[in-house]
Each structure stands twice: as structure tokens, then as C-alpha cells.
Amino acid sequence: MKFGVALKSALEALRANPMRSFLTMLGIMIGVASVMAMMAISEGAARQVDAQISSLGANNLTVRPGADRRGGRSSGAGGRTPFTDSDVEDLRSEPYALAVSARINGSGTVVAGETNWSTSIYGVNTDYFISQAWNAQEGRLFEDREVSSGQAVAVIGVTISDTLFEGSSALGQKIRVNNVPVTVIGVLDKKGQSNFGSDRDDVVIVPITTARNRILGGNATTRNYVSDISVSVTPGYDMALAQDELEERLRVIRKIRPGKDDDFRVFNIADFIRARSSTQATFGILLAFTAAVSLIVGGVGVMNIMLVSVTERTREIGLRMAIGARKQDILGQFLFEALGLCLIGGIIGSGLGVGAAELASKLGDFPVNISPTIALVSIGASVLIGLFFGFFPARRAAQLNPIEALRHD
Amino acid sequence: MSLSPAFAYRRKAINHSMQSPATSPPLISCRKVTKTYVMGTQKVHALKGVDLTFQRGEMTSIMGPSGSGKSTLMNLIGALDVPTSGDLEINGKNLAKLKSNDLADLRNETIGFIFQQFNLLGRSSALTNVKLPLRYSRNPLKDIDARAAECLEMVGLGDRMDHRPMQLSGGQQQRVAIARALAGSPSILLADEPTGALDTKTSEDIMDLLTGLSDQGITVIIVTHEHEVAEYATRRIHFRDGEIERDERATT
Numbered sequence: 001m002k003f004g005v006a007l008k009s010a011l012e013a014l015r016a017n018p019m020r021s022f023l024t025m026l027g028i029m030i031g032v033a034s035v036m037a038m039m040a041i042s043e044g045a046a047r048q049v050d051a052q053i054s055s056l057g058a059n060n061l062t063v064r065p066g067a068d069r070r071g072g073r074s075s076g077a078g079g080r081t082p083f084t085d086s087d088v089e090d091l092r093s094e095p096y097a098l099a100v101s102a103r104i105n106g107s108g109t110v111v112a113g114e115t116n117w118s119t120s121i122y123g124v125n126t127d128y129f130i131s132q133a134w135n136a137q138e139g140r141l142f143e144d145r146e147v148s149s150g151q152a153v154a155v156i157g158v159t160i161s162d163t164l165f166e167g168s169s170a171l172g173q174k175i176r177v178n179n180v181p182v183t184v185i186g187v188l189d190k191k192g193q194s195n196f197g198s199d200r201d202d203v204v205i206v207p208i209t210t211a212r213n214r215i216l217g218g219n220a221t222t223r224n225y226v227s228d229i230s231v232s233v234t235p236g237y238d239m240a241l242a243q244d245e246l247e248e249r250l251r252v253i254r255k256i257r258p259g260k261d262d263d264f265r266v267f268n269i270a271d272f273i274r275a276r277s278s279t280q281a282t283f284g285i286l287l288a289f290t291a292a293v294s295l296i297v298g299g300v301g302v303m304n305i306m307l308v309s310v311t312e313r314t315r316e317i318g319l320r321m322a323i324g325a326r327k328q329d330i331l332g333q334f335l336f337e338a339l340g341l342c343l344i345g346g347i348i349g350s351g352l353g354v355g356a357a358e359l360a361s362k363l364g365d366f367p368v369n370i371s372p373t374i375a376l377v378s379i380g381a382s383v384l385i386g387l388f389f390g391f392f393p394a395r396r397a398a399q400l401n402p403i404e405a406l407r408h409d
Numbered sequence: 410m411s412l413s414p415a416f417a418y419r420r421k422a423i424n425h426s427m428q429s430p431a432t433s434p435p436l437i438s439c440r441k442v443t444k445t446y447v448m449g450t451q452k453v454h455a456l457k458g459v460d461l462t463f464q465r466g467e468m469t470s471i472m473g474p475s476g477s478g479k480s481t482l483m484n485l486i487g488a489l490d491v492p493t494s495g496d497l498e499i500n501g502k503n504l505a506k507l508k509s510n511d512l513a514d515l516r517n518e519t520i521g522f523i524f525q526q527f528n529l530l531g532r533s534s535a536l537t538n539v540k541l542p543l544r545y546s547r548n549p550l551k552d553i554d555a556r557a558a559e560c561l562e563m564v565g566l567g568d569r570m571d572h573r574p575m576q577l578s579g580g581q582q583q584r585v586a587i588a589r590a591l592a593g594s595p596s597i598l599l600a601d602e603p604t605g606a607l608d609t610k611t612s613e614d615i616m617d618l619l620t621g622l623s624d625q626g627i628t629v630i631i632v633t634h635e636h637e638v639a640e641y642a643t644r645r646i647h648f649r650d651g652e653i654e655r656d657e658r659a660t661t
Binding site (some may be wrong): 001005012016183196313315317318319320321322323324325326327328402403406 | 484487489490510514524532534541544546589630
């Protein structure tokens with residue numbers, strides 16, 4: 001095939017009939033644009049879920065005491081024997097445990113100067129920051145020795161910092177947490193909303209010992225109790241296996257006899273979020289499928305126009321054959337014409353798709369993710385459509401008998 | 410034979426001194442060529458064993474009623490079709506042995522077509538139309554623009570190169586078509602009713618042009634209904650019912 005001639009002839013034909021070319025492209029444009037927009041939206045949703053999961057600290061197994069049920073009355077979650085510091089230490093020796101964080105939580109009032117604020121108060125060990133993948137954006141986190149000696153230090157969330165200090169630095173400031181003076185040594189990275197809608201930056205975090213002994217003092221928490229434990233699983237270790245092993249280990253620690261129910265629960269929060277988002281993903285796939293159907297309909301439009309074009313230009317085809325065009329030259333010419341329609345339509349369509357995705361994101365307030373991969377896939381798909389639906393008309397043109405073609409009117 | 414006055418004085422009796430049929434091998438030779446079409450259940454014998462040779466530089470007219478087989482012969486000589494039986498050789502190549510691509514290349518290199526309806530690409534300039542066969546050539550020239558322009562000058566349209574067919578008269582369009590046929594420097598020009606769509610004066614110009622080309626050594630074969638046109642040829646073949654009825658040569 002003479003590549004140059006085929007391409008040139010195809011472009012001449014497209015230019016000769018601009019309105020028809022445009023309308024034919026329109027089908028492809030709409031198809032590609034909707035495929036792109038849908039992919040951008042579902043990709044955006046998937047990214048959001050990933051971000052949520054990683055902000056929870058990936059691969060965490062959270063352990064809580066189970067609900068107690070005696071005489072038909074449930075005590076609610078955490079009713080059973082709480083975990084203790086020694087359980088935390090025990091779990092550290094598990095092969096999959098990257099970090100074992102301990103937390104007790106409560107609420108209280110923080111006061112700085114004349115401002116006061118009701119907030120959540122966490123007492124944690126240092127592994128907590130590892131398991132939550134949480135760092136200080138300013139200052140530092142507290143260290144193991146500050147936990148073991150129960151120092152009066154705190155790291156605070158961005159919301160607290162903004163509320164109490166309104167722009168000036170919180171570092172080194174003394175705040176009163178439930179009337180206990182502590183020094184702010186760090187401000188945490190912004191985490192944003194939790195998956196359940198609460199503000200995760202509205203928190204004051206102190207060493208677990210400090211919380212127990214001085215701030216959240218009370219019956220349940222004065223001893224070495226821990227409200228929840230979070231085990232970070234070493235990356236690469238199978239989560240389901242780790243969960244099984246952890247449950248097994250906890251039954252031993254808590255001396256549960258075979259056949260008896262667990263008195264604790266192990267959650268994989270990432271699983272929970274994934275389950276919730278899979279509905280969303282299914283919806284996204286459905287939308288993308290619908291969009292793909294519209295792309296195929298666009299392809300059928302291209303085929304239709306190409307068949308018309310072949311019929312209209314039968315004499316031209318006969319002439320080209322008479323002056324020495326080979327079958328492949330004719331095939332190439334019409335294939336390039338269909339490809340041209342689809343490629344140009346695909347490029348314009350992906351531009352429209354980006355616009356549509358951005359607009360949808362603004363109006364609907366959800367994230368979109370437009371990656372070059374999506375654009376390439378969309379344009380690639382339109383090229384395939386062009387090849388697929390262009391081939392049949394092009395072959396019909398190439399198979400024409402030159403004598404009959406020249407006689408055609 | 411009576412001639413219209415307009416044509417009579419133009420009629421030329423050309424002395425083909427360069428032509429010596431006895432010594433040089435024929436450019437085109439048909440031996441017992443038949444062509445049978447199947448139309449539904451009926452067989453149509455378009456050519457019933459034709460023996461013919463054409464020498465280089467010969468100018469031949471082919472006449473005959475519709476369905477006499479003259480168009481079929483043109484299609485065969487034009488390598489657009491292959492015989493049902495018999496041998497047809499062009500430039501020593503047996504058409505029956507050529508594949509589709511070889512036939513296309515033969516048309517591109519050896520044969521120039523001229524049609525009644527010109528068959529120019531309406532969207533393209535005269536120059537682009539003439540370039541078309543050069544673009545399909547397997548041995549492309551370096552400067553196809555220059556060659557196309559040269560051909561347009563040969564047919565007297567050096568100043569109309571950028572015109573589209575719509576902007577040209579019928580005669581000029583046929584000249585563009587002749588220039589296109591000449592672009593690949595063919596040995597054979599096949600003209601199918603070349604003056605069928607033209608008025609008398611323009612027809613004469615076109616026939617003069619073809620005669621001149623034949624003088625330059627190109628084999629010109631013209632299918633026509635018009636006696637006036639046929640008179641230009643030095644050899645006149647009449648077909649009837651798929652067979653040669655008469656094959657005459659004009660004498661000086």
C-alpha cells in the first residue's frame with residue numbers, strides 16, 4: 001500500500017464534505033467524551049477510597065472487647081473485659097505485627113487563655129502514630145520515654161490549633177486539658193473528615209499514661225486498661241491470615257476455652273470501606289459500560305457513512321483502479337478515512353470528556369481523576385472502533401470490479 | 410465513404426514510416442481471445458476468438474454496434490479484465506498469468522485511459538488530477554509536480570493548472586484527462602468515446618491531439634460510434650457479434 005497516497009486521499013475526502021465529517025465525528029466525540037468522563041469519575045471515587053484507607057493507616061486490624069450479654073441485656077460494645085497494656089506487649093511479639101497501638105479515649109474541655117473548646121481526648125502510645133500514618137506538620141510527636149514517664153505534653157489536631165490559637169503558633173503553649181496543664185509540642189497533619197463524617201482533626205492527643213493518671217481519670221481507665229488496640233500488619237503479609245492468627249492469639253491471651261464464643265472483635269476497617277465503596281464502583285462500571293455502548297453506536301454511524309461514501313464514489317474508485325491503484329491502496333484510503341473520523345473525533349471527544357468530568361466534579365462535589373492513561377485508552381478505543389467499523393466498507397471498496405465501478409452512475 | 414465537410418479537410422493520411430509490422434514484435438497481441446459473461450443462467454459470449462495485433466505507434470479506431478464486443482476488448486487490453494480463454498499479451502506479458510497487483514502496476518506503467526465522461530476528481534485541481542497516477546507508481550519520480558505540469562503543457566493547459574474541473578470547459582477537461590493518461594509515459598492510450606461528450610470543433614482539437622501523440626510513437630486505440638472520429642485512425646476495425654467484421658488500413 002502506498003501509505004502517503006491513501007492518507008492524502010482520505011484527508012481530501014474528509015475535507016470535501018466538512019458537515020458530514022463533523023456529524024459523523026460527533027457520534028464518536030460523544031462516545032469518547034462519556035467514556036472518559038465516566039472513567040474519570042469512577043477513578044476519582046476509587047482514589048478517594050484509597051486515600052481514606054491509607055489515612056486510616058493501611059493494613060490495620062482494630063481490636064475491641066466484645067459486647068457483653070447477660071440475661072438478655074446487652075452492655076454494648078466494649079462491655080466485656082477491657083484489654084490492658086500487657087495484651088499490647090503480648091501482641092508485639094506476633095510475626096505480622098509491625099506496630100501495636102494502644103488508645104484510650106474520652107472527651108473534655110481544652111482551655112488556652114480565654115478560649116475554651118470541647119473536644120475528643122486520646123491517650124495513646126507512640127505506635128498509634130505509626131498505625132495511623134500520622135505525622136506532625138509542626139513541632140514533633142511525643143516519644144516512648146515521655147509515654148512511660150507520663151509527661152504533660154500534647155500534640156493537637158489542626159482544628160484545635162486553629163480554634164485556640166487562630167493563626168499564631170501553638171508550639172510551646174500551655175493549654176489546660178480537663179484542668180490539667182500540658183505543653184503543646186506538635187500540631188498534627190490534617191486528616192479531614194472521617195469516613196463517618198466526624199472531624200478527625202478535632203482532637204488532643206496525650207501520652208496514654210498521662211491520660212489515665214491525670215486527665216481521663218475514672219474507674220475504668222485508672223488502671224492499665226486500653227479501649228482499643230490497633231495492630232498494623234507488616235506489608236506483604238496476608239491480611240486474612242493475620243486476622244485469623246490474631247484472633248487465635250487473643251483467645252489464648254484471654255483464656256477462652258474451645259467452643260466458647262470470642263469476647264472480642266477484630267475489625268479490618270479497610271474492608272469495611274471497600275465493601276461500602278464497591279456499590280459505588282459497580283455503579284461506575286455500569287455508567288462506563290453505557291458510555292461504551294454509545295461509542296459503539298458512534299462506530300456504527302461511521303460505518304454507515306463510509307458505506308454511503310463508497311457507493312457515492314464508486315466511479316472514483318474505478319478510476320483510481322484504472323490508473324494503477326492496487327486493491328490495498330483503495331482499502332487503505334477508506335480505512336484511513338474512517339480512522340481519521342474516529343481519531344479526530346476521539347481527540348476532540350477526550351477534550352470534551354475532561355471538561356464534562358470537571359464540570360460534574362464542580363456541580364456534584366465529588367473528586368474526579370483525569371489521567372493521561374484514561375485519555376490514551378479513550379483515544380485508543382476510538383481508533384479501534386475506526387479500524388473495526390471502517391474495515392468492512394473499505395474492503396467493499398477494494399473488492400469493486402473496476403469495469404463496473406467505472407460504469408456506475 | 411462520405412465525410413462531413415468539417416472533418417474532411419482535417420482527415421490525414423499519415424505515413425507511418427516508423428512502423429514496420431514485419432520486424433518488431435507487436436505491443437499487443439490477442440490469440441483466440443474469448444470472453445464469456447454469465448448473466449444469471451445465460452452465458453453471453455462477448456468475444457468469440459479474436460486474433461489481433463497492435464504495433465507501436467499505431468492509431469486504431471474500433472467501431473461496432475452496442476454489444477459487438479468492442480468495449481470488452483478495450484477492457485481486456487486495458488488490463489481491467491482477463492480473457493476467458495486464449496492469450497492476450499501486452500509488452501510480452503501474458504495477462505492471464507498476472508495477479509491483481511501486477512495488473513494494477515501494468516495499468517499504471519503501460520496504459521493510459523481516456524473516458525467519455527473524463528472521470529476527473531471534481532474536488533482537485535487539474536495538476537492534482539494529473540499527479541494521481543504518478544502517486545500510485547511503484548517507481549515514483551522524484552518530482553511528480555514537474556512531470557504533471559509538463560503533461561499539462563503538452564496538452565496546452567499550462568496556464569490552467571490550478572483550475573478545478575468545474576472551472577474548465579468540456580474540451581479542457583478532456584485535455585486534463587489526456588494529460589493524466591500521459592503522466593506515466595504509457596505505451597498505450599485507450600480512449601473510450603473520447604469525443605462523445607464534446608462538440609464538433611472541440612472533438613477535432615482532441616483528435617488532433619491524439620493523432621499527434623500517436624505520431625510520437627504511442628499506440629492509440631479509440632472506441633467510437635462516430636465515423637468522423639474513426640477517420641483519424643490509420644487502421645479501422647469493425648466489430649460485430651463478438652468477432653472482427655473488418656480490419657482495414659488507410660492508405661496514402
